[in-house]
Amino acid sequence: MEFTLQLAFAGVCVGSAYALIAMGLSLTFWTTRTLNFGQGSLLMVGAVATVALLGAGVPAVAAVALAIALAGALMVVAERVAIRPLLKSGDSMGWVVSTLGFGLFLQGFVAKFYGSQAIAFPSLIFTSLDFVDVFGIQVSAQYLAVLTLSVALMVAMEIFLLRSAWGRAVRAVSHDADVAALAGIPVRRVVVLSFVASGALAGVAGVMVAQITGTVDPQFGFNLMVLGFVAAVFGGMGSIVGALVGGIALGVAEKLAGGFISTAFGDAVAFAILMAVLAIRPQGLFGRREMTKV
Amino acid sequence: MLRDKLAVLSDARFIFALIIALGVAAEFVSGSTVQIWSFVLINVLIAQSINVLTGIAGQISLGHAGFLAIGAYGSALLMKSLGLPLPLSLVAATLMGAAAGWILSFAAGRVREFYLAMMTLGFGMISYEVVREWTGVTGGVAGLPGVPSPALRTLNVFGVNLGEVGYFHLMLGVTAIVLWLLRNFITSPYGRAFFAIHVSEVAAGSIGIPRAGTKREAYTLSAALMGLAGGFYAHLVGYLGPESFHLHRSVEALVMAVVGGLGTLSGPVLGAALFTYLPEQLQFFTDYQFMVYGLILMLSFVLLPRGLAGLVLPRTRFIKRLTPLRSADADGRGTEAPAAxxxxxxxxxxxxxxxxxxxxxxxxxxxxxxxxxxxxxxxxxxxxxxxxxxxxxxxxxxxxxxxxxxxxxxxxxxxxxxxxxxxxxxxIIRTFQDPRLVPGFSVRENVLLGAHRLYRQNQLAAAVDWPSALREEKRMLAGADKVIAMAGLSALADSIVRDLPYGDQRMTELARVLLADxxxxxxxxxxxxxxxxxxxxxxxxxxxxxxxxxxxxxxxxxxxxxxxxxxxxxxxxxxxxxxxxxxxxxxxxxxxxxxxxxxxxxxxxxxxxxxxxxx
Structure with missing residues (x-):
């Protein structure tokens, strides 16, 4: 029982990180109906850049902040190069392929200049040996930190979107970009902002997950991007609550499958869930079927 | 102009001569050259596979390596463990690929666009995980050594030992036949239906093309090609490991087809040759492979939207070169006005x-x-x-x-x-407020889509150019000419619809309605x-x-x-x-x-x- 609970708790924690990744994907989906298939590489860049900066003697707080800023800045490039030129074709194939290419490029770049071997990610706040006692269960402090930070970030984002002028602008653009432009909303700036925020969230998620896994390599992040997408569609693309529920459900399912069947099965289960959710209910549990006008 | 000079490249006689020349030359060149040529052939099949599904039927796939793995491990294991002869194990690999594609189409047919991209990505990842973890069958990370292969002199076909050149000849013959079948198929009503689904599922439905069934055909055909490529690959290399079937293989397939030219028949062949030779010839390319692939995927849709083939080769035709049948039975379907x-x-x-x-x-x-x-x-x-x-x-x-x-x-x-x-x-045939035509098709090709509900030939007859299928096509072509004339489009019959003014597009749609009888x-x-x-x-x-x-x-x-x-x-x-x-x-x-x-x-x-x- 204790084992099950520990697994479930670990699942909730990693699930919250998936939700955070899902939120990064949702942000650009709201403003442009696109999402970055290379998002995984931004997670990787966030983590690798942190290691590199720490190695160069930059203090931890500054290193993490710079790495996150780098991920956000790269997303501006992605929007400019891999998404905007391909939007006018009206076909999603172009930007799916080009953002995937963007991610591969970053992956190749890091592999070329930092090596394709896994590098150790240092403990920033807690070590993997720190445990906290929660209701009689030994809980890893790192996992707990991930959960707290993810939920806090998501709540902050939700409040920002609902209350601030920028948040309202994002929602207006998401509803109808043309009408938003007519209403005087600087659509271009809102779009770019959403991409920066999406990249920064990916950077944060990358640093947090790397903290748990302890190592990063160029392929780090790819599976996480897919898992984040599963979380996003599970609750309906674009829904924050849905992403949180979806991410946690996915994390728990993955950890339980990994703990009771085989750790190797964890990923396969997650991908199977992805295919099942898409096949059975593409609009997600909380989403409403999009009306297509004929 | 370059394009005119290179037109010979897609001429049937030239291609036939090229195949014979390659077959003969293989006897005289070095072993490593034959090896590279063999890889080109496998990549041709791979690139055509993704082209059929993504380029022609418009269904993106980021997990195509999964089908390759199924074909490769399937053929290798059937031969290694059950002692099946090579021809049968290759047929089995093709069928296993086809079956996997058919099954996947039920799930994949329900989603579109980036949801489909993610789903196929998931399929590829699952396939990879299964290959890696199902140690008892696939050998897991350690791989599957000792697959009967010409390089090891362990590949026997009906008692005859097949060397590297012999194996190349076999692959060359099979690939040539596959390309011939593909050409026949995409110039048939079924192939055109793939394109119709690609452009608009609603418009395709309005002329009698079932979206689920057509997608299922595309997935099955595409996965069959990949299964066959997998079978060939397994015996060519003699050793299978999971890393050969990871995401990069799916990406490579996409790169070859995209750079070559999606939606054309010659493009993927060019792409396959290019991306087999580049890593061999350029050390730089091998060093920076991921970055290069990434850059290509990122930029090619903008810089080279129709690929190399679109740049230098004549346009792929979607109608067979036939003379329309003008005999009495050509009008059995009532395009001839009966007494009022x-x-x-x-x-x-x-x-x-x-x-x-x-x-x-x-x-x-x-x-x-x-x-x-x-x-x-x-x-x-x-x-x-x-x-x-x-x-x-x-x-x-x-x-x-x-x-x-x-x-x-x-x-x-x-x-x-x-x-x-x-x-x-x-x-009951309808039109839409905005004409929904296949923009890359000529007027005649678009009009011919209207006849879809009237065709009686089956997919197999279409793929082998069976005489009755050709006769039927000639009849339809005659009917198409007639309705094109009625719509006043005769002079534009071979113009690409994308380049025509709005009024002509509407009249094309009207002609398509007429041909549907x-x-x-x-x-x-x-x-x-x-x-x-x-x-x-x-x-x-x-x-x-x-x-x-x-x-x-x-x-x-x-x-x-x-x-x-x-x-x-x-x-x-x-x-x-x-x-x-x-x-x-x-x-x-x-x-x-x-x-x-x-x-x-x-x-x-x-x-x-x-x-x-x-x-």
Whole structure:
């Protein structure tokens, strides 16, 4: 029982990180109906850049902040190069392929200049040996930190979107970009902002997950991007609550499958869930079927 | 011009000569060259596989390596463990790939665009995980050594040891046959249907092309090619490990097809050759492979939207080079006008009977208790303000929407809620407010799509150019020429639709309707955007349909145009029928006047000759 609970708790924690990744994907989906298939590489860049900066003697707080800023800045490039030129074709194939290419490029770049071997990610706040006692269960402090930070970030984002002028602008653009432009909303700036925020969230998620896994390599992040997408569609693309529920459900399912069947099965289960959710209910549990006008 | 000089590259005789030359040359070149040529052939199959699914049928796949793994491990294990002979194990690999594609199509057929991209990505990842973790069967991370292979001198076919050159000959022959079959297939109605699905599933349905079935064909065919490539690959290398089937393999397949030219037949061959040779020749390329692939994927859609083939080679044809059949039996389908049958008014039973139809969208009543009838050879004008439900009514009749209540009966048969492509196959053909054509097709190719419901050949006959299939195609081509002439497009028959003005596109769509040999035609604002001359032609075509006893429903705002043509007008407002009768009566109807002008007014209702367009 204790084992099950520990697994479930670990699942909730990693699930919250998936939700955070899902939120990064949702942000650009709201403003442009696109999402970055290379998002995984931004997670990787966030983590690798942190290691590199720490190695160069930059203090931890500054290193993490710079790495996150780098991920956000790269997303501006992605929007400019891999998404905007391909939007006018009206076909999603172009930007799916080009953002995937963007991610591969970053992956190749890091592999070329930092090596394709896994590098150790240092403990920033807690070590993997720190445990906290929660209701009689030994809980890893790192996992707990991930959960707290993810939920806090998501709540902050939700409040920002609902209350601030920028948040309202994002929602207006998401509803109808043309009408938003007519209403005087600087659509271009809102779009770019959403991409920066999406990249920064990916950077944060990358640093947090790397903290748990302890190592990063160029392929780090790819599976996480897919898992984040599963979380996003599970609750309906674009829904924050849905992403949180979806991410946690996915994390728990993955950890339980990994703990009771085989750790190797964890990923396969997650991908199977992805295919099942898409096949059975593409609009997600909380989403409403999009009306297509004929 | 370069393109003209290179046209020889896609000439059948040149390709045949090239294949023979390669086969002969393989005897004289070094072993490593034969090895590279063998890899080119495998990559040709891989690139064509992704091209069939993504380039032609428009279904993106980021997990194609999964099918390759199924074919490779399937063939290797069947031969290694069960001792199956090579020809059988290759056939089995192809069938296993096909089966996997067929199964995946049920899930994948339900999603589109980036959801599909993610789903196929998931499929690829699962396949990789299975190969890596199912150690008992695949050898897991350690791999599967000792696959019978020509390099190890362990590949025997019916007692004869097959060397590297022999294996190359086998692959060359099979690849050549596969390319020949593919060419025949994509120039057949089934291949054109792939393109129709690619461009618009709704438009494809309206001419009788089933979207689920067509996608299933595309997945099955594409995965079969990948399975075959996998089988060849397994025996060529003699050792299988999971890393050969990771994401990068799927990406490589995509890169070859995209750079070569998606949606063409020659492009993927160019792409395959290029990306087999580059890593061999350029150390730089190997060092920076991921970055190069990434850059290519990122930029090629912008810089090279139609690939190398689109740049240097002649356009891929989607019609076989045949002379249209002009014999008597060419017109067995009724494109020849029969003796004009006068419209019999009261004796004839209605062709279409719509009763008490109702449908709501998100609580909004779009149609409410709509009842109408239409006799053969009659033209019904459907009139009403924007948002009154005209298009919705046409969408319900043509099977795009399923009504909440009421019935649609056609020729005595209840077709309520029948799938759109089945409705079309019964002979109810419709158009849309905006012409929905395949932009990259010529006028003739687009028009020929209309005949889809009339074809009797099966996929196999289409792929091998069976004589009866060719005869049928010739008949259809003759019919196409006839309707193209009727629409006044003869001079433009070989022009690409993308480059034509709007009016010509509308007339192309009309010709497509005519070729479908319809029983009933539903036209959604056909006059919009037509010139004066085109309007006259449209009126002639409608009269021709009437003479042939074909019923027509015409959504129109152009009252003058309707006046001379229609037998009856139905006016809709807020989803309800507010008037039914002749044109003259419509102008006097108080309800119609109110619907158009709101409240009391002295002016006549729908102003002749002008009108807005539905959104």
């Amino acid at each position: 049958i006068p419209a019999r008014d009261d004796e004839t039973t209605p062709l279409l009977r719509v009763s008490a139809l109702a449908i709501s969208f998100l609580g909004l009543r779009a149609l409410d208790d709509v009842t109408l009838e239409l006799k053969p050879g009659h033209i019904l004008g459907l009139v009403g303000p924007n948002g009154s439900g005209k298009s919705t009514l046409v969408n319900v009749i043509s099977g795009i929407y399923r009504p909440d209540a009421g019935r649609v009966v056609f020729e005595g048969r209840d077709i309520t809620g029948l799938a759109d492509y089945r409705v079309a196959r019964l002979g 319809p029983r009933m035609v539903l036209l959604d604002e056909p006059t919009a955007g037509l010139s004066e001359g085109e309007l006259k032609k449209l009126a002639l075509v409608l009269q021709h349909l009437k003479q042939q006893d074909i019923a027509v429903v015409l959504i129109e705002h152009h009252m003058e145009f309707l006046r001379d043509l229609v037998d009856e007008v139905v006016v809709l407002n807020s989803g309800r029928v507010i008037y039914r009768g002749d044109m003259a009566g419509m102008y006097r109807s108080a309800q119609v006047i109110e619907a158009y002008l709101g409240g009391d007014s002295h002016a006549a209702a729908p102003a002749g000759g002008q009108g807005g367009r539905d959104a």
